[in-house]
Amino acid sequence: MELLGEGADPSVGEIAARAEVSRRTVYSYFPTLDQLLVDASLGLLSEAETDRTVAPAGDDAEERLAALAREVTGMSEEAERLGRRVIALTVDAAEPAGGHPRRGYRRVDWIETALEPIRPRLADDAYERLVSALAMVIGFEPLLVARDTRGLGAEQAGEVSAWAARALLRAALEESGA
Numbered sequence: 001m002e003l004l005g006e007g008a009d010p011s012v013g014e015i016a017a018r019a020e021v022s023r024r025t026v027y028s029y030f031p032t033l034d035q036l037l038v039d040a041s042l043g044l045l046s047e048a049e050t051d052r053t054v055a056p057a058g059d060d061a062e063e064r065l066a067a068l069a070r071e072v073t074g075m076s077e078e079a080e081r082l083g084r085r086v087i088a089l090t091v092d093a094a095e096p097a098g099g100h101p102r103r104g105y106r107r108v109d110w111i112e113t114a115l116e117p118i119r120p121r122l123a124d125d126a127y128e129r130l131v132s133a134l135a136m137v138i139g140f141e142p143l144l145v146a147r148d149t150r151g152l153g154a155e156q157a158g159e160v161s162a163w164a165a166r167a168l169l170r171a172a173l174e175e176s177g178a
């Protein structure tokens with residue numbers, strides 16, 4: 001994580017040296033360099049402030065989602081670079097065993113935390129569909145679309161993501177009659 005945070009593109013040897021372990025030890029925990037880099041990148045991203053963003057937004061699910069969307073898009077350039085790396089390392093990776101997603105479990109946790117105030121108002125299928133839809137507008141992929149395809153700055157990207165998240169929440173609540 002330190003090497004990645006410094007902007008390095010480390011080899012297994014460099015990682016082993018920094019960790020003061022053998023290359024063999026590294027490979028006993030991580031079958032490939034890519035897996036190690038994904039885990040380290042996700043570790044760095046997990047240290048972001050996102051976990052502490054949702055709760056202070058109160059009990060308004062719309063505001064909680066908006067705060068989450070703004071936080072994810074407002075992360076540092078370093079976090080954006082790491083997010084790009086995680087995407088690059090996982091986009092062509094083999095499907096994980098057991099049907100688990102390649103990445104994104106943290107994002108789903110963040111979204112579910114933001115939705116806690118309205119969870120009882122939605123049927124299970126409507127809630128799961130909403131979480132899936134929100135995962136499409138909150139995260140690194142939407143940030144990259146906003147930046148790379150629309151040329152938006154981080155603040156503008158955050159506002160667009162927050163707007164989309166609110167719209168999806170309203171649609172889900174309206175559709176369910178809640």
